[in-house]
Amino acid sequence: MENKLSIYNSLSHKKELFKPINPPFVGLYVCGPTVYSDSHLGHARPFITFDILFRYLKYLGYKVRYVRNITDVGHLENEATEEGEDKIAKKAHLENLEPMEVVQKYMNSFHYNMAQLNVSLPSIEPQASGHIIEQQQLIAKILKNGFAYEKNGSVYFDIEEYSKKYKYGKLSGRVLDELLENTRELEGSKEKKNSFDFALWKKATPDHIMRWPSEWSEGFPGWHMECSAMSVKYLGNKFDIHGGGMDLMFPHHECEIAQNIAATGEESVNYWMHNNMITINGQKMARSLGNFITLNDLFKSYNPMVIRFFILQAHYRSTLDFSDEALKAAEKGLNKIFSAMKIMPKLKVTDSSNKDYVKALKLRIDLAMDDDLSTPQAIAHIFDGVRLINSVNEGHLSIDDTDFKILNEIFFKFVIDILGLKPEIFKSTDDQLDEKLIELLINIRLEARTKKDFSTSDAIRNQLLRLGIILNDTKEGTSWERS
Numbered sequence: 001m002e003n004k005l006s007i008y009n010s011l012s013h014k015k016e017l018f019k020p021i022n023p024p025f026v027g028l029y030v031c032g033p034t035v036y037s038d039s040h041l042g043h044a045r046p047f048i049t050f051d052i053l054f055r056y057l058k059y060l061g062y063k064v065r066y067v068r069n070i071t072d073v074g075h076l077e078n079e080a081t082e083e084g085e086d087k088i089a090k091k092a093h094l095e096n097l098e099p100m101e102v103v104q105k106y107m108n109s110f111h112y113n114m115a116q117l118n119v120s121l122p123s124i125e126p127q128a129s130g131h132i133i134e135q136q137q138l139i140a141k142i143l144k145n146g147f148a149y150e151k152n153g154s155v156y157f158d159i160e161e162y163s164k165k166y167k168y169g170k171l172s173g174r175v176l177d178e179l180l181e182n183t184r185e186l187e188g189s190k191e192k193k194n195s196f197d198f199a200l201w202k203k204a205t206p207d208h209i210m211r212w213p214s215e216w217s218e219g220f221p222g223w224h225m226e227c228s229a230m231s232v233k234y235l236g237n238k239f240d241i242h243g244g245g246m247d248l249m250f251p252h253h254e255c256e257i258a259q260n261i262a263a264t265g266e267e268s269v270n271y272w273m274h275n276n277m278i279t280i281n282g283q284k285m286a287r288s289l290g291n292f293i294t295l296n297d298l299f300k301s302y303n304p305m306v307i308r309f310f311i312l313q314a315h316y317r318s319t320l321d322f323s324d325e326a327l328k329a330a331e332k333g334l335n336k337i338f339s340a341m342k343i344m345p346k347l348k349v350t351d352s353s354n355k356d357y358v359k360a361l362k363l364r365i366d367l368a369m370d371d372d373l374s375t376p377q378a379i380a381h382i383f384d385g386v387r388l389i390n391s392v393n394e395g396h397l398s399i400d401d402t403d404f405k406i407l408n409e410i411f412f413k414f415v416i417d418i419l420g421l422k423p424e425i426f427k428s429t430d431d432q433l434d435e436k437l438i439e440l441l442i443n444i445r446l447e448a449r450t451k452k453d454f455s456t457s458d459a460i461r462n463q464l465l466r467l468g469i470i471l472n473d474t475k476e477g478t479s480w481e482r483s
Contacts, residue, residue, distance in 0.1 A: 004370045005060060007241075008317060010249065010272040011171055015372055020240050021270065026062045027239030028054065029231040029269075031248055032125070034071040035106040036091040039113045040292035041307070041322060042278045042285040048308055048420075049275040049316040049373075050243045051119045055418050056369055067234045068122035072103040073129045073210050074202075074223045086220070089209045099210055103127075113295040116304040118420045124234050128226035132212045135221040135229040138263050139200045147262035151191045153203030153217025157258065160194055166261050171272060172250035198255055200225050224255035232260065232268060242269040246276050247284070275316040285322065293322070302327050305426040309334045312375040312419060333383070338423045340386040341411050343393050352398035354388070358406045361385055365414060375419065385410050438469060442478050445471075 005018045020026045030050045033043060050068075057064050075087050085093075092099040128135075139155055142148045147162045148155055159168050169175055203217035204210075211218050221229075231239065237260075244253065253272065260268040277284045285292050298307060310330035314320040361384055368377035385407060391397040399407070415421050441460055448456040461471050464480075472479045 003060065005056075006370065006372055007271055007273060008372050009270075010274050011269075016271070018240075018271065020062065021238060024062050026057055026064045026241070027235035028057070028064055028066045028241045028243070029227070029235055029239065030066070030068045030122075030242075031227060031244035031252070032069045032071065033106075033110050034075045034087055035103050035110060036087045037106060038294045038296055039110050040285065040294050041298060042292060043110075044113075044117060044295060044307060045278050045311055045316075045320070046243070046245045046275050047114060047119050048117060048311050050273075051420060052312070052316075052373055052375065052418070053241070053243070053273070054120055054122075055420060056373065059418055065124070065235065066120075066122040067124045067126065067231065069227060069230050070103075070107055070125060070127045071223070071226065072100075072107075072127050074221050074226060076223065086208070086210055092209065100129075103129075109296075116295070116299060116425075117308050118304070118422050118425065120420075126230045126234065128221070128230070129210075131226065131230050131233065132221065134233050135225045136201070136214055138225065138229045138232075138259065139221075140215075141263040142200065142259060145262055145265075147258075148200055149193065150216050153219065154191060154199060155201040155216055156192050156197040157200055157255070157262070158193060159197050159258070162258055162262055166258070168258055169254060171254050171257055174250060174254065198222060198224060198251065200259070224252055224259060227252070228256050228259040228263075228268075231256075232264075237264050237268060238266070239269060241271045241273060243273040243275075246274040247286075249274055276319045278311075279319050279321045282321065302331065303426050305421055306331045306334060308419075309421060313379060315372075315374055315376055317372070333379075334421065334426060336386055337382060337411075337415060337421070338426055340389040341415070341423060343389055344407065344411060347389065347392050347399065347404065349401055349404050350398045351400055353400040353403055354397060358388070358399070358403045361388070362406050362410055365410060369418070378414075378419075382410065382415065438464070438480060442471070442480065446478065 003018060003023075006015045007018050008014070009016045028050070030046065033039065047068075050066075054064055054066050072088060073086065076084050086099075088099050088102050091097075092102045095102065097105075139148065142157065143150070143155065146158075148157050150156075162168055199222040201214060201216055201219055201221055203219040208220070210220055212220060231242065242253070242256075253274075257267070257269070260266075279285060280291050283291060295304075295307075306327060310327055311320065313330060313333075361381055364381045365378045368374040368381060371377070388397065388399075389407065392399055416423075441464065445457050445460040448454075448460070464471060470481050472481070
């Protein structure tokens with residue numbers, strides 16, 4: 001198949017034409033959530049970003065195996081020193097639950113929020129705690145190859161030894177001297193040969209709840225190890241794309257690269273993709289900074305489709321600053337698109353055509369998506385389509401059957417299937433206000449009927465009918481529907 005999709009490869013720091021290893025098959029791995037609290041707006045961005053990639057690759061004809069993991073062990077409070085409690089175990093203490101109860105509770109919450117945002121389910125969603133054996137096997141390979149060492153029951157990756165043969169820091173640009181300088185004073189490094197070495201396996205302290213037997217000690221895997229083990233298990237030693245947030249580039253993804261090369265002698269990933277952060281007043285949104293907004297709270301004020309559209313209005317590699325004004329603007333824009341889609345079936349189709357313009361519009365959308373998933377450009381062209389639909393509806397322009405089919409593909413294939421914007425989920429603030437006004441009029445009508453003021457009651461019914469609202473009176477009360 002002819003492919004013109006180019007993606008920005010974080011490893012080469014440039015856009016590259018996407019060439020799958022084994023077309024038409026594509027292997028995609030994305031770092032999933034650490035499930036110890038409710039998801040916030042910052043979490044929505046990577047999963048919407050790679051949902052778009054997943055959808056677009058399928059649109060291009062590829063058969064995609066999409067693996068997105070669940071981190072439910074090994075992610076410690078202090079990522080830099082690899083010390084402190086496991087984030088899930090700490091939450092289990094606070095909520096007086098078993099760690100796996102915490103995992104299930106917040107995994108369910110994550111799945112519910114993703115469904116609200118119309119994020120596709122991955123092909124496989126492995127949990128780190130279910131792949132302890134695979135992680136131990138990978139650690140054993142790295143030890144055997146001489147790139148790790150065991151100390152007091154813990155196993156550490158030997159970055160200095162690795163750097164004699166391979167380049168550590170190739171993704172993030174970190175160099176060994178810089179690492180040594182920046183980590184010289186870190187606590188928790190007494191067991192390590194060098195303070196910048198990282199844990200592959202940690203011996204559990206007596207109070208550590210989550211632990212498994214191993215040949216080195218009773219303990220748990222390092223955070224970075226899980227993604228190395230699960231990605232190669234389901235996608236092979238060599239696969240196409242690995243994605244995640246930019247905040248994972250170092251140390252998480254850098255360590256993944258080192259682990260995989262140390263175990264197999266070769267790169268595992270051809271294309272590394274990273275989405276940028278959502279900010280509030282220029283500062284990264286994060287649970288650790290306390291400036292996050294949970295999706296559950298956000299959905300009380302804004303429809304999930306508005307949030308999805310808001311995220312897609314910025315390129316995935318650009319920062320996106322959160323504000324109520326930006327969300328309100330996104331809501332108005334999305335309402336215009338969905339309003340045009342409602343008009344489309346009623347458009348008058350003639351023999352007169354704007355074929356060249358409509359074809360060019362479709363081509364511009366495809367080119368935008370082929371250019372590193374430029375959703376902002378694609379959306380700008382969709383608004384050109386909205387203006388065209390409105391002009392045809394008002395009689396200023398005409399379209400023929402071919403034009404209509406192309407427009408139909410743009411709005412009912414591209415907007416819904418690729419951008420994942422579902423009209424049936426969306427209710428604008430105006431729609432919600434309309435519903436409240438309808439309920440208010442129904443109550444006024446009920447009061448008029450109680451007072452036997454049937455002229456007022458009938459007047460309200462007739463006026464609502466003219467506006468396309470049908471009232472149904474039953475013994476249980478009055479319900480309504482749109483005609």
